[in-house]
Amino acid sequence: EVQLVESGGGLVQPGESLKLSCAASGFTFSGSAIHWVRQASGKGLEWVGRIRSEANTYATTYAASMKGRFTISRYDSKNTAYLQMNSLKTEDTAVYYCVRHVSDTLTGSYFDYWGQGTLVTVSS
Amino acid sequence: QSVLTQPPSVSGAPGQRITISCTGTSSNIGTGYVVQWYQQLPGTAPKLLIYGNINRPSGVPDRFSGSKSGTSASLAITGLQAEDEADYYCQSYDTSLNWVFGGGTKLTVL
Numbered sequence: 001e002v003q004l005v006e007s008g009g010g011l012v013q014p015g016e017s018l019k020l021s022c023a024a025s026g027f028t029f030s031g032s033a034i035h036w037v038r039q040a041s042g043k044g045l046e047w048v049g050r051i052r053s054e055a056n057t058y059a060t061t062y063a064a065s066m067k068g069r070f071t072i073s074r075y076d077s078k079n080t081a082y083l084q085m086n087s088l089k090t091e092d093t094a095v096y097y098c099v100r101h102v103s104d105t106l107t108g109s110y111f112d113y114w115g116q117g118t119l120v121t122v123s124s
Numbered sequence: 125q126s127v128l129t130q131p132p133s134v135s136g137a138p139g140q141r142i143t144i145s146c147t148g149t150s151s152n153i154g155t156g157y158v159v160q161w162y163q164q165l166p167g168t169a170p171k172l173l174i175y176g177n178i179n180r181p182s183g184v185p186d187r188f189s190g191s192k193s194g195t196s197a198s199l200a201i202t203g204l205q206a207e208d209e210a211d212y213y214c215q216s217y218d219t220s221l222n223w224v225f226g227g228g229t230k231l232t233v234l
Contacts, residue, residue, distance in 0.1 A: 035223065037225075044126060044213065044225060044226070044227045044228040045162075045170065045213055045215075045225040045228070046225070047222060047223040047224065047225065050222075050223070061222055063221075063222065064221070097169055097170070102175075104176070106176070107158065107175055107176030107179055108157065108158030108175070108176050108177075109158070109217065110158070110160045110172065110175040110176065110215070111160070111162075111172065111215070112172050112175070112181065113172075114169040114170050114171070114172075115169065116168075116169050117169055
């Protein structure tokens with residue numbers, strides 16, 4: 001069974017940093033791209049960024065509003081991905097989901113499994 | 125404002141058919157990128173409902189169907205049931221913005 005379990009959320013003050021983890025199981029983690037998606041309370045889904053597999057040089061891509069502040073990494077031997085968030089702002093308050101990405105030549109690319117999410121609150 | 129436009133809400137009575145639209149542009153859906161639909165039940169994480177415009181993952185009832193034409197896509201639900209009450213999001217890829225979502229549609233079963 002595919003599982004993604006996020007952890008590391010909590011309450012931080014504006015300007016501080018926080019590192020989220022995403023522990024994966026039930027599939028070949030090293031071969032999968034992992035994305036982070038966030039959702040502010042009562043709002044819609046917002047794509048944060050992505051890290052590809054080693055075969056794709058661990059390439060990362062970020063949403064414009066987060067580029068330079070957020071960094072995604074992974075440790076394949078631990079089946080874990082990370083989201084390092086620096087210079088946090090109140091508007092970064094959201095539930096953060098890690099998501100498995102599937103890319104298929106016939107059906108395109110999509111997110112097939114989501115974690116349960118971890119809440120990050122940025123407030124003074 | 126989301127890159128993909130969805131109606132904020134739709135409603136229907138049990139047994140009825142509803143559709144949810146997702147309108148994009150020539151930078152995303154219109155370019156040929158596939159559209160996905162996700163269902164988010166209250167208090168839970170989103171779940172993949174439709175992928176590659178029309179495909180259902182294993183376990184998703186055939187009451188749910190997707191379609192795409194030009195710069196738009198639609199999700200149809202037939203035989204509406206109380207447990208279908210949820211938020212629904214479309215998603216695609218944009219040549220400038222990478223992965224994008226619609227603003228979400230709240231489905232109310234009357």
